[in-house]
Amino acid sequence: MSKQNEITEQELAKIREYTRKDVTADEIYTFSLIICDNETDRDNEKFTEDSLNKLAGMFVGKTGIFDHNMSAGGQTARIYSAAVEKDPSRKTSDGDDYICVKAKAYMMRTAANENLIAEIEGGIKKETSVGCSVRSIRCSICGNDIRTEKCGHRKGETYGSKKCSWLLCDPEDAYEWSFVAVPSQRNAGVIKSHKIEDKSKYPDWVEEFRQEMKQDIIKDGAGLLPFLGNSLLGDICDCLSLKKLREMRDALKEQRKKQLPLVSLLAAPAEETAADYSDYKI
Ligand SMILES: [Zn+2]
Incomplete structure (x- = not known):
């Protein structure tokens, strides 16, 4: 070999x-x-x-x-x-x-x-x-947080000699x-x-990732939402887009973290976990 x-x-x-x-x-x-x-x-x-x-x-x-x-x-x-x-x-x-x-x-x-x-x-x-999540995204021209501060720049456009890009800052989890x-x-x-945007462009491993997220959801869901049952949770997962699937997995994971004192230090404050664009698939 x-x-x-x-x-x-x-x-x-x-x-x-x-x-x-x-x-x-x-x-x-x-x-x-x-x-x-x-x-x-x-x-x-x-x-x-x-x-x-x-x-x-x-x-x-x-x-x-x-x-x-x-x-x-x-x-x-x-x-x-x-x-x-x-x-x-x-x-x-x-x-x-x-x-x-x-x-x-x-x-x-x-x-x-x-x-x-x-x-x-x-x-x-x-x-x-x-796949990771970041707490803040900053404009490369003015440095403002594009979620919480005003920024008149558009990513991809050039200002002077600098092209505006979004800086992915302060990662929270990988x-x-x-x-x-x-x-x-x-x-x-x-x-x-x-x-990843278009399902037709997905490589095969995406399906594996989907299955992995589904298993995570069922695992955490069994503890948090036992009344739903694994079968119903699985069916719900099958209806969700990758993005929604990840949101659901992360939401359940956050809840589980709060129940587990060992990892509670890593848990983000609740108000920071909901923003749509905090999840990045790069
Ligand atoms: Zn800006």
């Missing part, structure tokens, strides 16, 4: 936080990938450096999914470390130094994952997509990633991020 990847003892210790304690390096495959960067996307939105720093921490421990072209489906990998990397030799389209969140992820070396591992090693690149595999020995290519 493919060549053995090198895993340090330190990395193995991190991975073992998520797996059996006695899992060996031979049983694990690790790879590097870029989960997000500060490049302006096609919607003229971008993460700030501060957001990327926070997101790097938030994505540790999160599982990601592969699209169907890369695998038989159902495979996941988990991020066990992530850090911001700067590349001053490369500039974003608006002239900033290029910054990205580079993560390391692992998956189990199983027969089912064999082809997928070979494809990752072969350097197949895909678009990365991350939900999931799905993804481009970048062999660790290679430098990353340009990763275009995108917002």
Whole structure:
């Protein structure tokens, strides 16, 4: 099979936080990938450096999914470390130094994952997509919060020599990633991020994401809304758009967080959770 990847003892210790304690390096495959960067996307939105720093921490421990072209489906990998990397030799389209969140992820070396591992090693690149929510969105020209303050600028338009974009600030939570595999020995290519709008353009993994959200809703719903029943909750989920599905999942998740003292510090104040455009699928 493919060549053995090198895993340090330190990395193995991190991975073992998520797996059996006695899992060996031979049983694990690790790879590097870029989960997000500060490049302006096609919607003229971008993460700030501060957001990327926070997101790097938030994505540790999160599982990601592969699209169907890369695998038989159902495979996941988990991020066990992530850090911001700067590349001053490369500039974003608006002239900033290029910054990205580079993560390391692992998956189990199983027969089912064999082809997928070979494809990752072969350097197949895909678009990365991350789902996260941000507390504020600022205009790149005046710095105003576009939700709470007046701003006369329109994103995508140029003012003087500066193009107006929306800066995604103060991330609150990272939900999931799905993804481009970048062999660790290679430098990353340009990763275009995108917002999902049209169902006909959805890649296959979206259906998996939908199912994942549905399971989350049923799981949290069972605790919060037991009188509805799993079957009815599932049927409701099937009628919802991805956006509404995410809103419902997040609302239930927030409620669950309030019930769980361990994570209550992460829960956002209730008044900040409702805004439509706080949820970003980049
Ligand atoms: Zn403005």
